[in-house]
Amino acid sequence: MDTYVSMTVVSESEQSSREAIEQAFAAIESFGNRINFYSDKSELAMINRSAGTEGVSVSTETLDIIDKAVFVADASSGAFDPTIGPLMQLWNFHNPVKPRPEDIKSRLPLVNYRHVSIDKDRDVVMLKEKNMLLDLGGIAKGYATDIAVDVLKKNGISSGLVAIAGDIRAFGSKPGGKPWNIGIRNPRQKNRSDEIIAKMQLTDKAISTSGDYERFFIQDGVRYHHLLNPGTGFPATTCRSVSIIADKGVFADAFSTAVFVLGPEKGMDLIKKMNMEAVIIDNNGTIYTTEALKGKLNFEKID
Amino acid sequence: MTIADRVLFVVLITFSIAGMVIVQEAIPQGAYVNIEIDGSLAYTFPLDIDRIVPVSTPDGNMIIEINDEKVRVSESDCPKKFCVSQGWIAKGAIICLPNKTVILVGQGMPYSEKELDAISG
Numbered sequence: 001m002d003t004y005v006s007m008t009v010v011s012e013s014e015q016s017s018r019e020a021i022e023q024a025f026a027a028i029e030s031f032g033n034r035i036n037f038y039s040d041k042s043e044l045a046m047i048n049r050s051a052g053t054e055g056v057s058v059s060t061e062t063l064d065i066i067d068k069a070v071f072v073a074d075a076s077s078g079a080f081d082p083t084i085g086p087l088m089q090l091w092n093f094h095n096p097v098k099p100r101p102e103d104i105k106s107r108l109p110l111v112n113y114r115h116v117s118i119d120k121d122r123d124v125v126m127l128k129e130k131n132m133l134l135d136l137g138g139i140a141k142g143y144a145t146d147i148a149v150d151v152l153k154k155n156g157i158s159s160g161l162v163a164i165a166g167d168i169r170a171f172g173s174k175p176g177g178k179p180w181n182i183g184i185r186n187p188r189q190k191n192r193s194d195e196i197i198a199k200m201q202l203t204d205k206a207i208s209t210s211g212d213y214e215r216f217f218i219q220d221g222v223r224y225h226h227l228l229n230p231g232t233g234f235p236a237t238t239c240r241s242v243s244i245i246a247d248k249g250v251f252a253d254a255f256s257t258a259v260f261v262l263g264p265e266k267g268m269d270l271i272k273k274m275n276m277e278a279v280i281i282d283n284n285g286t287i288y289t290t291e292a293l294k295g296k297l298n299f300e301k302i303d
Numbered sequence: 304m305t306i307a308d309r310v311l312f313v314v315l316i317t318f319s320i321a322g323m324v325i326v327q328e329a330i331p332q333g334a335y336v337n338i339e340i341d342g343s344l345a346y347t348f349p350l351d352i353d354r355i356v357p358v359s360t361p362d363g364n365m366i367i368e369i370n371d372e373k374v375r376v377s378e379s380d381c382p383k384k385f386c387v388s389q390g391w392i393a394k395g396a397i398i399c400l401p402n403k404t405v406i407l408v409g410q411g412m413p414y415s416e417k418e419l420d421a422i423s424g
Contacts, residue, residue: 008420163421174420185424196422209424243423 003141009152009160010175020155024148024162031147034062035136037085044134048085052130055119063123065136065143066116068250072139073113076258076270081230085133086110090233093226096217104233111230142208142253145169149249162249169206169249179203186300187211187240187281197287198279199298202245208252210260211241227260238263238283245277245293252276264288336374338367339405350374350408363402374408 007024011017036042043058050056058066069082086107090099115128127134136143141164148162149169159172161180170180179201186197212235216225229236242260246252255276259267264280271278271290279297280288289297338346340360348354348369355377356367365386366378373391381401389397397406 006421161420166423168421168423170420180420181418183419183422185422187424196419199419207423211424241424 003165005144005148005162005164007148007152007160007162009157010172011157016156020152020157023155024151027147027151028144028164031061031144032140034059035065035140037135037137044136047125047127048133051127051132055117055124055126057122057124060123061147063118063120063125065139065250066125066134067118067120068143069134069136069139069254070113070116070118072251072254072258075274076255076262078113078230079261079266079270080138080254080258081111081113082134082136082139083111083113083116083127083132084138084228084230085135086131087228087230087233088135088137088226089133091224091226091228093215093217093224096219096224098219098224099233108231108233111233138210138257139250139254141165141167142169142206142249142251145206145249166211167206167208167249167253168202169252170202171204173203182207184209184243184279184297185211185213185241187213188285189213194300196300197281198300200293200296205245205247206249206252207243207245208249208256209241209243210256212239212260213241227257229261236261236263239267240281240283240285242267242281243279244271246274335408336367336369337405337407339407341403358404360402360404365399365402365404367406374406376406 005028007021009017009021033039034043037044039045043056043062047056047058066082072080073082087104090103090107091097110129110132115132117126117128144164145162145167146169149171152160159174161168161170166185168182173179180203182200182202183196184198186194189195210227212223212225212227214226216223225235227236228234239260242256244252244256244259246255255271255274259271259278259280262270264282267280268278268288277290277293279293282288336348336350337344338358346356350369350372353370358365358367363380365376368375368377373393375391376386376397376399379386379399379402381399386397386399392408394408
């Protein structure tokens, strides 16, 4: 979770805001260490090393995020799958590497959230097949915003905004009772003036956006990005970006990935079923929104 | 509720989890000075234009001076003159409780008017 975090709180005391914010950062940091895919010492790494061998006893927090990840995987019929690790390993978006189709094919059977066993009584997680890899990259940032908001609230803060990269959770209101103003990034930004495609107000909700412009390379005119379809091992192709508004950051984050993979039609059906809100920009640039958002989004004029 | 209770702080910290670099900063020094009397905004001045502002409040009179991107209360007819003794400030607030006056610097436009608080994506 190598990313920028910002917290804004409204408080009567600068001292107590700083203390609350420091505690929230400490909580996110220790969470980040537990679920870091790249650190050998993380609980996640222990689970991955023990795949197919034994269960690993983990913290309640780690168990909870894995449990929620499996819930979203189940709700989206595997469009979001936290066991995507073996496929993610094949791709490199910094130094463009397009995996060989036969490598992808051989790893596809390892991607299956049904093979994650969670023992809630003993706080034990096990991956049933050898070489399975949990990767919580599609859900961890949203979960971390929830952790931060909980800590801020426990420290007496009644309104604030936590942003971890594009995962944002707002609670309470700004001075004067005003809602927080959030911009949704334009997935095909051309210059400095068209960074934002729409603006909206947010209070006591989380928003998360998954876009094909975050980590990608273009080869032979095709855009290869980090939002892989767990069923094919290749990047999902029907959307440019998906923003989900939910009560909790964890669900906004994971469902934005799920809907990106499902595409506008099936994605909208899922979001309605989950009682969430969505802004979907498909691969032609057409924008779809849920009914309740109509009239609440201010679209920017973009060529 | 005293006037001091109405002072709201917005604190922003940015850091990278992996790098564990912690950068702590208050909202950048603003270009405006807001003067609130008895809880409501009475004046907004740019911080970079020097001026002397006589302020009359229902409880007393003050003279507020803006100079070289700093602000101070140069005179006040309140009894203890804590506001005057605070001297020049370039950010933060000067509060005169007897005159129910708050002089806020460093937030520029009221924070609640800032166009976007965060960007998703």
